[in-house]
Amino acid sequence: MLIISTSGVLGRYISLSPPVTIFFRTLVASVLFFVFLKLRKQSLKLENWADVGKVLLAGVFLCLHWVTYFYSLRLSNVAIGLLSLFTYPVITAFLEPIILKTGFRKLHLALGVLVLTGVYFLTPDIDFENSYFIAVLFGMVSAVFYSLRNIIMKPKIQKYNGSVLMLYQIATVCVCLIPAAFIADLPQVIGQWKPLLVLAILTTCIGHTLFLMSFRNFSITTASIMSSIQPVYGILLGILFLEEIPGTETIIGGTLIISAVVIESLFSFKRAA
Secondary structure: OOOOOHHHHHHHHOOOOHHHHHHHHHHHHHHHHHHHHHHOOOOOOOOOHHHHHHHHHHHHHHHHHHHHHHHHHHHOOHHHHHHHHOOHHHHHHHHHHHHHOOOOOOHHHHHHHHHHHHHHHHOOOOOOOOHHHHHHHHHHHHHHHHHHHHHHHHHHHOOOOHHHHHHHHHHHHHHHOHHHHHHOOHHHHHHOHHHHHHHHHHHHHHHHHHHHHHHHOOOHHHHHHHHHHHHHHHHHHHHHHHOOOOOHHHHHHHHHHHHHHHHHHHHHHHHHO
């Protein structure tokens, strides 16, 4: 979670458009993943076409998640972008029972209300000309796509290596964003090569693989809940490197959202025990 939380600061720091940023991020990461897996002599084969289709669909959802999340960051700040994205644990709690046919708990209705109240504090003005309001919408749309991607990948992580699954997904993202390469300003891209490389290696290759591997030991909902510390890490990094100090309403909204995932976390661990 600490590693993945660097995406907020890097997403704000890199001045390229989100599709261009993510294209080069995944281009570099795809090459690194491929070399890494070949050096380890890891098989890249998936057992059947059904698995291939689901992994590629997860890649499309990952692409939509990253693009919308980075637009959320560009339109606001690290705190707003991360906190609006972190509605995804509760969204996952609603979607997982529907998609994976698991049990639904009434507690999630109350937590959903708590999260929506937190979102209200993030954007008190419902105005489509307000960049923060648009940023929160992008963040919540990103949360839905992230939830769908995680749910689809849950059964697959039991069968395949996490790095192999990430390779297929980020390669899919890269292919989807090829048109962005034609609108990229190459000198500007070269000028941003250092943060792009950190984003590709640290955040994408290392962080997301570790998070995906955690699905072997936890339900998607529980893994999502445990990641609730990520906004805290991200906001602290934003304060440290970008001097972005969140306002009072952002802190209140964030506290409500994180409280919801912490409550769910406590109930999940209590049930597991």
